[in-house]
Amino acid sequence: MSDTIDCAMDEFGVIRLQLKRPEVCHAINEIMVAELSATLTALGQNERARVLILSGGPQHFCAGTDEHWIAQGCSASADHNFEDALNIARLLRILDRLPFPTIALVDGPAIGLGCGLIACCDLIVATARSRFAVPDARLGLIPAVYGPYLINKIGSSAARRFFLTGEQFNGEVAQRIGLIHEVHPDHATAQKQVEQWCAQILRNSPHALTACKRLITSVEHRPIDDAMISDTAHRMAHIRSHEEAVEGIRAYLQASTPAWAIKNPA
Incomplete structure (x- = not known):
């Protein structure tokens, strides 16, 4: 039982993880x-997990x-502050590298x-009342x-602006600079967007989704040179023979549904 988060996974492998410190706006x-690090690490090793939804209140x-x-850090030793920073950095890396969407x-x-x-x-989907800084x-x-x-x-140009001014910005700006993907009027419509994304994700091969995430991490900010061409060709050659690819292609040719696909989850 966690004091700071709620986490549950349904029968389709959809995980709903909610921050739970409302008295301090989920700081x-x-x-x-x-608790987030331990939970996300365990989820990353759970073969049933298909998609994670992270929310606050x-x-x-x-x-x-x-x-x-933050105030405690002002009187703490450099070693203590370094360990705190490492723990946050490790949490972010765990979340960033989860093997599912x-x-x-x-x-x-x-x-x-x-x-x-x-x-x-x-x-990422946000409501119209969301603010960022x-x-x-x-x-x-x-x-x-x-x-x-x-x-x-968001790129270095937007980072220069918002890191240096500290100003708040709304969902429209966040969408324009690439921090979020969608802005919706309220929680209900934003939730519908989440469910639509989940439905689309659950139709895809779990193995292929993991491979897609690793591909993006591997190639971003790298030149398309001989080393990248060789790397991506190896990835393609490897995945073509994976059992989920064999199943997916078989189902496509037979106009049927792959065994790993979930249609219209409740």
């Missing part, structure tokens, strides 16, 4: 970091790092490290551990 402390996604935890449903503010969680997810510099800090994921999402 992240050291306990939440540990109906009014806040995540207020960032807990202010009391991840969806973030953002309803309300996503601030600082909350933006970092979003940047580590594959698909990277306010670390206003506290004399920098977004060091989650910054690389944000920069990968």
